[in-house]
Amino acid sequence: MTETSPGVCCPAPSSQPDLRPVEGPEADEELATLAKAIGHPARVQILRLLTTKTSCVCGDIVDELPLAQSTVSQHLKVLKEAGLIRGDVDGPRVCYCIEPRAMRRLKVLIAGM
Amino acid sequence: MTETSPGVCCPAPSSQPDLRPVEGPEADEELATLAKAIGHPARVQILRLLTTKTSCVCGDIVDELPLAQSTVSQHLKVLKEAGLIRGDVDGPRVCYCIEPRAMRRLKVLIAGM
DNA sequence: TTGCTAAATCGTATTATTCCGATAGGCTCG
DNA sequence: CGAGCCTATCGGAATAATACGATTTAGCAA
Numbered sequence: 001m002t003e004t005s006p007g008v009c010c011p012a013p014s015s016q017p018d019l020r021p022v023e024g025p026e027a028d029e030e031l032a033t034l035a036k037a038i039g040h041p042a043r044v045q046i047l048r049l050l051t052t053k054t055s056c057v058c059g060d061i062v063d064e065l066p067l068a069q070s071t072v073s074q075h076l077k078v079l080k081e082a083g084l085i086r087g088d089v090d091g092p093r094v095c096y097c098i099e100p101r102a103m104r105r106l107k108v109l110i111a112g113m
Numbered sequence: 114m115t116e117t118s119p120g121v122c123c124p125a126p127s128s129q130p131d132l133r134p135v136e137g138p139e140a141d142e143e144l145a146t147l148a149k150a151i152g153h154p155a156r157v158q159i160l161r162l163l164t165t166k167t168s169c170v171c172g173d174i175v176d177e178l179p180l181a182q183s184t185v186s187q188h189l190k191v192l193k194e195a196g197l198i199r200g201d202v203d204g205p206r207v208c209y210c211i212e213p214r215a216m217r218r219l220k221v222l223i224a225g226m
Numbered sequence: 227t228t229g230c231t232a233a234a235t236c237g238t239a240t241t242a243t244t245c246c247g248a249t250a251g252g253c254t255c256g
Numbered sequence: 257c258g259a260g261c262c263t264a265t266c267g268g269a270a271t272a273a274t275a276c277g278a279t280t281t282a283g284c285a286a
Contacts, residue, residue, distance in 0.1 A: 028157040036152030040274085044141040044148075051226060059232060071275050073234055078273095092232055092283045103226065110223045113164060113216065153244085172262060184245050186264055191243095205253045205262055 009088040010056050010097035018105055022112040031109040034102070037082035042067060043075050047098065050085060056097030058090070122201040123169050123210035131218060135225040144222040147215070150195035155180060156188050160211065163198060169210030171203070 021027050038044055046061055062072045076096060079085045083102040087094045134140050151157055159174055175185045189209060192198045196215040200207045 023161065028161065029154050032152055032154040032157045035148040035157075039145055039149030039152040041142050041145040044145045047226060048136065048141065062233095068276055069233075070235080070277075074274080077234085089233095089282090092230095094233060107223055107226075110220055113160060113220075155244095175263095181246055182263075183247075183265080187244080190264085202252090202263095207263060
């Protein structure tokens with residue numbers, strides 16, 4: 001099957017428990033990195049888009065934001081490098097979606113403060 | 114009494130309910146601002162110090178961090194401008210402490226993602 | 227192949243962060 | 257008052273972030 005299936009690109013939630021520590025130098029560093037990635041209105045907006053649309057939108061993000069395509073792409077890159085989102089190539093376009101594990105991690109770290 | 118009392122400078126918790134919205138443009142902006150303030154390891158460490166020490170430490174923060182006094186002061190300023198901490202002048206020194214309201218707000222905003 | 231669409235990357239200008247040493251301001255004690 | 261401590265601010269240097277247009281890369285379709 002060549003799988004021309006609809007825009008489903010975020011499969012396994014796979015909620016394994018997270019065993020990493022919630023404090024200590026490494027956790028501090030991790031929290032800082034994640035927070036820094038969220039520390040921009042455009043990136044918050046992108047994350048919001050990707051969470052509300054349960055499924056994953058693609059370059060429609062560009063249409064939603066008052067920014068140039070290249071700028072949005074860069075913000076997506078920042079979020080991806082922080083591990084907060086994932087980008088699956090789906091034909092000519094790329095389908096971005098939340099990385100639930102990282103979001104959970106962020107929430108835990110923040111809650112642990 | 115000249116009040117050489119211990120470092121108590123963070124009085125009223127005053128847990129009023131927070132009625133501000135958890136999403137929307139303003140919330141996005143707010144979250145970005147708060148996250149940006151936390152987006153640096155030194156500042157995470159400072160917040161951690163201020164939370165673990167239930168009471169509020171002062172310039173001892175400088176001793177705990179591997180940074181110059183002026184640099185720490187600047188990080189404290191960032192946190193203060195974000196509303197996450199407060200600095201009460203206590204004689205010759207300044208007593209910093211968490212602003213619980215802002216921390217709660219941050220947790221709510223993150224949890225709401 | 228050629229052209230079209232979508233996304234990433236490059237080059238670049240502007241602004242913001244980060245860090246430090248040096249300096250200034252405030253308070254307390256002698 | 258003057259010395260000493262604590263903190264903030266200034267000035268500057270190096271680096272990072274932000275944004276954009278232009279270009280490149282990749283897939284799809286005619």
